[in-house]
Amino acid sequence: MTKTMMHLLGIFCLGLFGLTFAPNAVYAHGEKSLEPFIRMRTIQWYDVRWSQDKPRVNDELVITGKFHVAEDWPRAVPKPDASYLNVSSPGPVFVRTERYVNGQATAGSAALKLGGDYDFKIVLKARLPGRYHIHPFFNLHDAGAVMGPGHWIEVTGVPAAFTNPVKTLNGDVIDMETYGLANGIGWHAFWFALAAAWLLWWVRRPLFIPRNKMLQSGQGDALVTPLDRAIAAGILVVVPLVVFGAQAMTDSQYLNTIPLQTALDQIEPLAPVVNTGLVQVKVQRAEYDVPSRSMTIVTQIRNSSDQPVQIREFASGNVRFINLASHQANQDANQGIDDDTLVAPQGLSIDSPAPIKAGESRIVRLTGTDALWATQRLDGLIRDTDSRLGGLLFLIDATSNRYIASISSAVIPKFD
Amino acid sequence: MATKALEVPPQPYTGEKARLTRAYDYLILVLALFLFIGIFHLHMMLTVGDWDFWQDWKDRQWWPLVTPLMMITFPAAVQAVLWSNFRLPMGATLCISCLLIGAWIARYFSYHLWNYFPINEVMPATMLPSALVLDAVLMLTNSVTVTSIVGGMAFALLFYPSNWPIFGMFHVPVEYNGAQLTIADLFGFQYIRASMPEYLRIIERGALRTYGQYATPLSAFCSAFLCTLMYPLWWYMGKAFATTKYVKNI
Numbered sequence: 001m002t003k004t005m006m007h008l009l010g011i012f013c014l015g016l017f018g019l020t021f022a023p024n025a026v027y028a029h030g031e032k033s034l035e036p037f038i039r040m041r042t043i044q045w046y047d048v049r050w051s052q053d054k055p056r057v058n059d060e061l062v063i064t065g066k067f068h069v070a071e072d073w074p075r076a077v078p079k080p081d082a083s084y085l086n087v088s089s090p091g092p093v094f095v096r097t098e099r100y101v102n103g104q105a106t107a108g109s110a111a112l113k114l115g116g117d118y119d120f121k122i123v124l125k126a127r128l129p130g131r132y133h134i135h136p137f138f139n140l141h142d143a144g145a146v147m148g149p150g151h152w153i154e155v156t157g158v159p160a161a162f163t164n165p166v167k168t169l170n171g172d173v174i175d176m177e178t179y180g181l182a183n184g185i186g187w188h189a190f191w192f193a194l195a196a197a198w199l200l201w202w203v204r205r206p207l208f209i210p211r212n213k214m215l216q217s218g219q220g221d222a223l224v225t226p227l228d229r230a231i232a233a234g235i236l237v238v239v240p241l242v243v244f245g246a247q248a249m250t251d252s253q254y255l256n257t258i259p260l261q262t263a264l265d266q267i268e269p270l271a272p273v274v275n276t277g278l279v280q281v282k283v284q285r286a287e288y289d290v291p292s293r294s295m296t297i298v299t300q301i302r303n304s305s306d307q308p309v310q311i312r313e314f315a316s317g318n319v320r321f322i323n324l325a326s327h328q329a330n331q332d333a334n335q336g337i338d339d340d341t342l343v344a345p346q347g348l349s350i351d352s353p354a355p356i357k358a359g360e361s362r363i364v365r366l367t368g369t370d371a372l373w374a375t376q377r378l379d380g381l382i383r384d385t386d387s388r389l390g391g392l393l394f395l396i397d398a399t400s401n402r403y404i405a406s407i408s409s410a411v412i413p414k415f416d
Numbered sequence: 417m418a419t420k421a422l423e424v425p426p427q428p429y430t431g432e433k434a435r436l437t438r439a440y441d442y443l444i445l446v447l448a449l450f451l452f453i454g455i456f457h458l459h460m461m462l463t464v465g466d467w468d469f470w471q472d473w474k475d476r477q478w479w480p481l482v483t484p485l486m487m488i489t490f491p492a493a494v495q496a497v498l499w500s501n502f503r504l505p506m507g508a509t510l511c512i513s514c515l516l517i518g519a520w521i522a523r524y525f526s527y528h529l530w531n532y533f534p535i536n537e538v539m540p541a542t543m544l545p546s547a548l549v550l551d552a553v554l555m556l557t558n559s560v561t562v563t564s565i566v567g568g569m570a571f572a573l574l575f576y577p578s579n580w581p582i583f584g585m586f587h588v589p590v591e592y593n594g595a596q597l598t599i600a601d602l603f604g605f606q607y608i609r610a611s612m613p614e615y616l617r618i619i620e621r622g623a624l625r626t627y628g629q630y631a632t633p634l635s636a637f638c639s640a641f642l643c644t645l646m647y648p649l650w651w652y653m654g655k656a657f658a659t660t661k662y663v664k665n666i
Contacts, residue, residue: 084613091532092607098593099605105593107605109615128532139613166602169589176606179599181536184582191544191578192516195509198548202506205424206434207441211502213428222425223503224555232505232552239545240574247577250584257587259631260475261601262620 031088031135031147031318036381037074038146039317041390041408043138044068044274045148046315050134055126057157061094063087063122063136065148068274071115072408074386078142080112082264085120088135088147093155095164095176098123106265109141115406116269126155127162149318149342170256187246194239201231274404278305279395283409284363286389288382290415294369295389297409301356301364307397308355314348314368316391317378321348321368326396344370356395366393382413452511456490457518466612468519469527471537471586472604474579475619476632479541481639484572485646487512487543488550491571492647493654495554495563501658505555508547508571516540537603545578546571560651568643573636 048065055061069080085101087094099106100121112118122136135150164176211223284298303309312326324347351365373379381387390408397403429437460468463486467479495507519540527538553567586600597605604614624631624638 082615084615086610086613087608088610089608092609093532094608095606096608097606105595107592107595107597107601107614109613137610139615141613141615145610164606166590166599168599169591169596172588174599176599176603177534177536179536180582180585181534181539183585184536184539187582188516188520188539188542191542192513195513195544195548198509198551199506199513202504203441203445206427206429206438207504208444208502209437209440210427210429210434211504214425215501215503217428220503224505225425228505229556232555235548235552236556239548240570243545243574243577246581247584250581254584254588256589257584258589258596258598259587260472260617260619261595261597262617263595264615 030145031137031150032377034144034146035384036317036378037384037386037388037390038077038143040378040381041070041072041074041386041388042077042080042140042143043146043148044070044315044390044392044406045136045318046392046394046404048136048149050151050153053152054154054156057126057129057155057159057161058163059126060097061124061126061134061153063124063134064120065136066117066119066273067138067148068392068404068406069112069114069116069118069269070390070406070408071275072388072390072406073114074388076386077140079114080138080140082109082141083112084109084139085122086137086139086145087122087124088137088145088150089132090130093126093128093130093132094124094134095127096122097125101265101267102270104265104267106267108261108263108265110265110267112267113269115275117271117273118267118269125164126157127164128159129155129157131155147318198231198235201228274392274406276403279303279309279403279405281393281405281407283389283407286409286411288373288379288389288411288413290379290382290413292369293371293373293379294367295373295411297366297368297389297407299364299366299393299407300361301395302361303356303358305397305401305403306358307399307401308357309395309397309403310353310355311348311350311364311366311393312396312402313394314366314391315394316389317376318342319344319370319372319376319378321366321370323348323350323353325350325353342372342376344368344372346370355398381411387411387413448510449514452490452494452514453518453521456511456515457522459490460486460515460519461522466617468540469523469538470604470612471539471583471600472598473617473619474541474583474586474600475617477620477622477624477635478618480572480576480632481635481642483541484543484546484575484639485642487515487546488568488571488643488646489650490515491547491550492650493657495551496651496654497658499554500655505551508550508554509544512543512547516542516544533607534603537607539582541575541579542582543571543575543578546574549574560648564644564647564651568645568647569640571647572640572643575639576632576636 045067051062102118131154133150134153136148138146165173167173280302282300286297288295311323314321319342321344349367356362389411393405393407395403464483467473491508491511494511498504498507523538527533528535549570550567554563587598589596624634
């Protein structure tokens with residue numbers, strides 16, 4: 001028994017040793033952690049691009065893209081009255097110098113409108129060398145982080161070369177990396193020195209047992225000397241004098257200070273880009289086949305435009321199923337996409353691939369089959385509290401005009 | 417003269433007894449140092465948390481309200497033990513010093529070296545002036561009631577002016593695309609925090625500004641009043657646990 005316990009203890013210690021001294025690098029940052037129905041039916045990202053993938057320290061990296069705020073917003077998720085367009089990175093390895101939504105500069109949180117279309121631009125400046133997986137994403141109040149697509153960025157250069165100059169309204173140019181640091185450390189050191197002096201004043205004399213004994217024997221008054229009292233009185237005079245004097249000096253040095261800013265930005269959506277009405281898509285039924293990891297969506301598509309249209313892509317939760325028969329498929333599959341983009345290799349199969357003529361209404365069965373449903377944890381949808389699929393269906397005409405529909409539907413699982 | 421000033425009161429022990437009791441002093445002090453660094457810092461992280469972590473949380477209303485209220489807790493309890501049993505008026509200064517040692521260690525190693533935030537963005541606030549005054553008031557009055565009222569109020573009222581010389585310069589305005597921000601706000605915008613979106617900040621909310629633009633004094637006096645209640649509460653908690661009755665069977 002003892003031997004078994006010793007063996008178990010040895011295995012535990014080895015495991016602990018392994019965990020402590022041989023950690024593997026972890027690159028994920030929770031992009032799959034949120035429930036699928038939230039990832040599919042809140043912020044629907046598309047056309048996300050990165051300006052480069054190998055910036056040097058101090059170089060700019062610009063992320064641009066678009067997103068649609070789903071009409072079929074889950075009831076379990078609070079409406080996006082406060083949201084924050086963020087960047088997922090392992091800490092501030094970049095600094096964010098500019099951010100625009102629909103061309104409007106925004107530094108704070110913003111309210112989004114259901115069914116709204118938005119584009120965005122985030123300007124980053126490389127700060128620390130390394131290889132990072134960078135996503136745009138939305139923090140949604142009381143819901144969580146809805147990730148956009150990710151991209152590997154390799155920052156080269158020397159960390160010490162990074163500077164972040166900012167001009168204040170007073171006209172001074174400061175470096176955010178070091179501003180106020182020496183002053184802050186100086187004040188902390190000053191108060192630490194006074195506190196240490198006060199502590200040492202008491203600690204230098206015998207402490208616990210002798211003092212307790214004297215106190216118990218009625219000699220407590222002798223434990224505090226007149227000099228102790230004088231010093232304490234001095235503290236009551238000097239400390240407030242220093243505090244209020246320093247405050248007054250700071251006020252005179254920085255005449256124009258303002259409180260922290262808390263505005264919530266109101267950003268109007270663009271003119272409709274998704275669900276414009278020219279091509280209407282209605283889902284009649286959606287089934288997910290669990291063993292084959294295949295989603296079949298039966299749609300009724302009505303083409304009200306004056307050109308034939310062809311289905312190009314279905315995207316949901318950043319997973320993309322591209323219609324490989326589409327004449328733009330190869331171009332689409334390669335545009336701004338590398339091996340970390342979630343494109344299903346087998347694409348999207350369509351039971352009636354011929355273009356839908358102008359004015360035609362047709363029932364089309366779309367099937368997206370890939371392990372990405374499982375590896376991206378989107379198949380958890382069938383066990384979600386709100387088992388509805390959501391995503392964007394892209395259609396194009398011969399002149400490359402694009403029509404986008406935000407679709408949603410309940411999903412019926414097929415377990416065997 | 418200097419030697420006389422440093423003389424200590426007569427001691428009950430001499431020789432080997434004195435040496436042993438002194439060794440016991442050091443043992444307790446070292447343990448107390450690590451204990452207070454750990455538990456008081458944990459208490460601060462759980463209660464004050466982001467208000468102390470980030471420049472762009474240090475507002476005029478909640479920061480000076482919450483921080484003294486949560487920070488007077490351990491000092492009151494430790495003062496109850498050290499003053500009642502040993503006539504040592506250093507409980508508050510000891511606690512706050514330990515807290516700041518822990519805070520600086522965490523900000524430097526965890527926030528700066530591990531998570532890459534510039535150290536000036538995550539500088540902790542100081543409460544040492546308040547602690548020194550609290551210790552001095554207790555020693556001079558030898559009264560829980562007076563220390564609760566006078567010391568507790570001073571503890572809270574000194575907080576904001578003590579920290580303004582450190583953090584005031586971060587409230588200088590900058591222009592960002594047609595709007596003004598403070599440098600502190602700009603830290604929050606520029607230095608990416610994936611799990612800390614702007615809307616989570618609990619700052620500048622509430623009705624205090626209905627009395628005009630001077631929210632800070634109102635907040636500080638509100639905190640001062642609450643500290644007069646918090647102080648005796650934690651004093652008596654300290655007294656309740658400063659006993660051997662829970663371990664007498666060992």
